[in-house]
Amino acid sequence: MNLNRIFANVVVDLKHFYREKSTVFFVLLFPILLILLFGFIFQGQGDLSYDLTVQNLDDGPFGEALLTNISYSGIFTLDEVDPDITVDVQYIEDNSINTVLIIPVGFSDGILSLLDNSTPPAPVPLTIYYDPSNSAAQSKVQILGSLIGYMNKQLANTTDYIYLDQPISTASEDLEYIDFFVPGIIAMSVMSSSLFGTVGINTELRQKGILRKLATTPLTRPEWLLSNIMYQFIMALMSTSVILLVGFLVFGLVPHIGPFMFLFIVLNVFSFAGIGMLITRFVKEAESAQAAANAVMFPMMFLSGTFFPLEMMPDFLKIIAQFLPLYYVNEGLRASMITMNNSTILLSAGVILAFAIIVFILGVLLTTWKDD
Amino acid sequence: MGEDVIIVKDLVKVYGELRAVDGISFEVEKGEVFAFLGPNGAGKTTTVEMIETIRTPTSGEIDILGMDVRKDRTEILKRIGVLPQEFSSFDRLTVRETIVYYGRLFCADCNVDHLLKLVDLEKHKDMLYMNLSGGLKQRVGIAVALVNDPEIVFLDEPTTGLDPRARHDVWEVIKGLKKQGKTIFLTTHYMEEAEVLADYIGIISKGKIIAYGTTQELIDKHFQHVHVTIKGAGTNVLAVAKAMEFKAKAENGNIVVEAVGNDQIIDFLGQLKARNVKFEGMDIRKPNLEELFLMLTGEELVTEDEVKE
Numbered sequence: 022m023n024l025n026r027i028f029a030n031v032v033v034d035l036k037h038f039y040r041e042k043s044t045v046f047f048v049l050l051f052p053i054l055l056i057l058l059f060g061f062i063f064q065g066q067g068d069l070s071y072d073l074t075v076q077n078l079d080d081g082p083f084g085e086a087l088l089t090n091i092s093y094s095g096i097f098t099l100d101e102v103d104p105d106i107t108v109d110v111q112y113i114e115d116n117s118i119n120t121v122l123i124i125p126v127g128f129s130d131g132i133l134s135l136l137d138n139s140t141p142p143a144p145v146p147l148t149i150y151y152d153p154s155n156s157a158a159q160s161k162v163q164i165l166g167s168l169i170g171y172m173n174k175q176l177a178n179t180t181d182y183i184y185l186d187q188p189i190s191t192a193s194e195d196l197e198y199i200d201f202f203v204p205g206i207i208a209m210s211v212m213s214s215s216l217f218g219t220v221g222i223n224t225e226l227r228q229k230g231i232l233r234k235l236a237t238t239p240l241t242r243p244e245w246l247l248s249n250i251m252y253q254f255i256m257a258l259m260s261t262s263v264i265l266l267v268g269f270l271v272f273g274l275v276p277h278i279g280p281f282m283f284l285f286i287v288l289n290v291f292s293f294a295g296i297g298m299l300i301t302r303f304v305k306e307a308e309s310a311q312a313a314a315n316a317v318m319f320p321m322m323f324l325s326g327t328f329f330p331l332e333m334m335p336d337f338l339k340i341i342a343q344f345l346p347l348y349y350v351n352e353g354l355r356a357s358m359i360t361m362n363n364s365t366i367l368l369s370a371g372v373i374l375a376f377a378i379i380v381f382i383l384g385v386l387l388t389t390w391k392d393d
Numbered sequence: 394m395g396e397d398v399i400i401v402k403d404l405v406k407v408y409g410e411l412r413a414v415d416g417i418s419f420e421v422e423k424g425e426v427f428a429f430l431g432p433n434g435a436g437k438t439t440t441v442e443m444i445e446t447i448r449t450p451t452s453g454e455i456d457i458l459g460m461d462v463r464k465d466r467t468e469i470l471k472r473i474g475v476l477p478q479e480f481s482s483f484d485r486l487t488v489r490e491t492i493v494y495y496g497r498l499f500c501a502d503c504n505v506d507h508l509l510k511l512v513d514l515e516k517h518k519d520m521l522y523m524n525l526s527g528g529l530k531q532r533v534g535i536a537v538a539l540v541n542d543p544e545i546v547f548l549d550e551p552t553t554g555l556d557p558r559a560r561h562d563v564w565e566v567i568k569g570l571k572k573q574g575k576t577i578f579l580t581t582h583y584m585e586e587a588e589v590l591a592d593y594i595g596i597i598s599k600g601k602i603i604a605y606g607t608t609q610e611l612i613d614k615h616f617q618h619v620h621v622t623i624k625g626a627g628t629n630v631l632a633v634a635k636a637m638e639f640k641a642k643a644e645n646g647n648i649v650v651e652a653v654g655n656d657q658i659i660d661f662l663g664q665l666k667a668r669n670v671k672f673e674g675m676d677i678r679k680p681n682l683e684e685l686f687l688m689l690t691g692e693e694l695v696t697e698d699e700v701k702e
Binding site: 023025026028029032033036037040041229230231233234235236237238239240390 | 442445446447467470471473475477478479480481482483484485486490494495497498499500521537
């Protein structure tokens, strides 16, 4: 392994990339187009209009008054739940709700005792359930907090009468579409740029005879494989940044950007650049190699839960999905960026790591410079 | 006598039914230009790529700079330079960037300016490869083959597809390399190229070497006669030649007579004079490699299509 040779290759690839404007367009603008298109189509449910589900368990006047105040603020449209229903995490998931405000039993009594000054002041709590993966829910909790602060000021200047109890996370897997979609689109873009980028470079260099020339230099095949993967990783970082930026600017999505996100992107690159190498090892003609790459990519795109949650699909497709490497990248990226579900992160990372290692080793073993 | 830097012995390459290279042996001496001459498909490139270590021989031995192609691939690659057949490079790199890139692959401290000067590309160093003419592209290829200051330079059909002017420019570059004392292994299907550049020639046809030696040796060995071409003459010249029992034929309006030794030439011309035969001009020359090849194989070296290029 010689780093100088590897970097020389990466530099050449990058120069070639930015001097070819059409590839710049495809790598960077295509994902943006997809995210805007799908984002807007499926964002239509109007979650950003701040519907608020409330349940009033209080039988005194103050609970009712609080709700009236909240609805007068004009920020929320209230959707009241019957007090007989048990509102818990299960109920919230079943009804696809992202935020619930519960006025507890005895709320009015609590306020009355505060007004009487008969007991030492102890503010009365309100219960909130919210879905942390939902950006709208987070905004709602914040707005409710400031509304209640304002009401406290109206009631008495010195002490808080009401406060929002620590919001209870529903830790729901019932994600907003855009939360679901952005990690998926990152996984898919990185897959397609790695796969097609690798197939493209390989077939182009073979057709031009550059591979034959490289075979007569000290550059080894593993060095060349690695330099390609490094180049594809830089491409992947660029498209990921663009997608995250659009996700934030247009849809207000703020995902967790941590080491695991990068790990899944690296493994995604390794897996699909490796598959690309193997394809061009066995399919030498440029158009057939492209067709083979398409044959790999399309099932991955549609069957591994990129555009639509797998829950929407029939059981046999769910089983098929578990054999597709992109499924684990999708799951892993979603878990590491949105839901922070550690067991999913570790499971997905394990599977895709094993896959990436196998593909890369096969790539090194099966591909040689020699033509025969 | 110099040392042999390439020794090929009983080399065979088989593809399925086809014996592309069928048991050839030859040596190349240090500092000489060796031309491997043959028509397309004769096995030239297969042979040269086996010597360059990028194809595996079916059987036979190749010893290059005292090393075995099968075992010492890495070391061999450091000491040879290769211009592959139909060389092409990265479209969107400049000439200079291309040379620097290959230099880095060899981790050689290559002197880019020196190489640019050597192949006369100083004026074009900042042009993108894709915008160069065919001749300039080939010169980039030669510069790239020299980045590691190799002891042996392999040039696989360096002028195929070039116009005559560009071809001569490439020849000048190759002559310059020869002056530097580099050993050059040249494959070509242009007889003229081999005649101009080569010290030694191996002619290959259908996987076998059918003639091997210096140009002069090959011609002298296979042809005792010279061609006496009488221009602008009538059929009476043909009649004179036939009467003297010389081989003769009409060709492009000229009469070509084969004569052996100076006496025969003088006799023939004397006969023409004695009979007062009028003609416009004449030349006398040895048959060339083209004719040698035709004689040995019955095949044309360069086909009609290639002449039109």
